[in-house]
Amino acid sequence: MEAAAGGGGWDLNSLVAVLTQGEAQLRQLCECMAARSPAEQEKQLVLRAQSCFQTAICMAKAADSDLFQAAAAAAAAAAAASPRSNSGCSANSERALKEQQRKEMCKKRKTLRKWTSRVRVLGSSNGHDDGFNWRKYGKKDILGAKYPRAYFRCTFRNAAGCPAMKQVQRSDDDPFAIDVTYRGDHTCLQSKRPQPGAGAPPALSSEPAEQKQQLLHSLQTSLKVETEGFSSDDQNHNCFSFSSTPASGGVSPPFVSPTTTPESSSFWLSSDFGDLFSAVTPANDYSSYTDFILDSAGFAAASLFDASAFFHDSEI
DNA sequence: TGCATTTGACCATA
DNA sequence: TATGGTCAAATGCA
The missing domain is CATH 4.10.860 (DNA Excision Repair, Uvrb; Chain A)
Incomplete structure (x- = not known):
């Protein structure tokens, strides 16, 4: 696809090629460094630089869309x-x-790809967070529905051309359930995980590891996701996955045990977690702290949340 | 002051 | 023409 990026004499394919080359060279550097057992700080710097390259490549590809x-x-x-x-x-x-x-x-x-999730938030009805940054752009009363429908688009729509949108509507029959309809995949590769010491609440960051394990166990037993519109061969994608690299695909974490049927699965966020998170986070920002907790407990960095990995090929 | 949300108006579609 | 979806000015908040 030839996408002229303005009249500057270059196109996005060239940009992607340059970035890819840079990333490859960085990988070579990484291999060279591995041979001389580098310091942890050096390794982290290279990994971050690699991550930046990957993000830039994805953004360039997104802009090409x-x-x-x-x-x-x-x-x-x-x-x-x-x-x-x-x-x-x-x-x-x-x-x-x-x-x-x-x-x-x-x-x-x-x-745009479209799929629906039903999310139950027990003990708290103040919304739903899926790890992405959304900006609300509208609200509409829907005929025959008790509750209005809220419209969200990706915060990075302008910055990264991310086409992802979602509609959130409270279920008529179940006041604790919200139906979330997603449209389009994220191309912005958002990273929401709060950096330890940079916004993470002290109450959590200083918790003993044992307590974190208990939180994880509680999360494991109380989290349930409900989705609709998935084909039966997509069960692998009916769970959240946290990957450390954007292209690595979904790796199901051990704490998620979705109760899936071929066509639906569901999330349950217990009131315990609702209360816990609402006590330490801004409203609707739970997932940042699940990421944080998981990371603190030794899981791989959960810096990226790729919706396409979770809800794959489920057009309605 | 900048950013997010609200809300009325506008537009496309069935 | 009714309804759903989006825009954009107004408003609120940190």
Whole structure:
């Protein structure tokens, strides 16, 4: 796919190629370092640099996707519609651009992957967090539904062109259940895990390891995810997975034991955890701290949460 | 002051 | 034409 990134004489494929080359060289450096048993700090630096490269590659690839193309096409269309200077017709071209983007959005909405999850939050009804940063952009009363539907899009939609969106609606029949409909996969590779000592609550960071194990055990027994719209051969993806590298795919952590049926599974967040997290975190920010707890207890870094790894190929 | 949320209006679709 | 989905100005909050 040839995606001109403006009139600068380069395209995104070239950018991806350069970044990939950089990452490969970094990997070589890593191998060289391994031969002379480097210090832990050096290893961490290389790993972080590698992670940066991988993120940049993914972002470049994301920018190469439809949204970017749509924006470029819209800009081109607007420019073609107003051949005179931008200064004279900026309002018109801006309107044309928005009109074009809206049409592209409507087209894209039909093609975006879509899947639904039902999440139960016992003892707390203040929302749902799935590890991503979402920005609310609308709320709508739905005919026949007791509760309004909230609309969210990925916080990094503008920054990284991430097309992911979700709709959240409280279930009519079960006030503790919320139905979450996702559209599109994240391309932004968000990292939400709070850094120890940089925002992590002292109460948790100073907990004894035994207590953390108990928390994990409690989490294991009280977490249940309910999803809909999965094909029967996708059971492997019906659970949360935390991976240390974005491309490594889902590795099911030992604490998740989803009670899946071919078509549905469900999450339950117990009131214990709701209370615990609400006591130490901003509202709706539980997952950051599950990540933190897991990491503290010795699990692999849970810095990335790839929805496509969890809810795979489940178009409705 | 910057960012997130709210909310009324607008638009596309069935 | 009713309804769902999105936009963007207004508002609130840290």
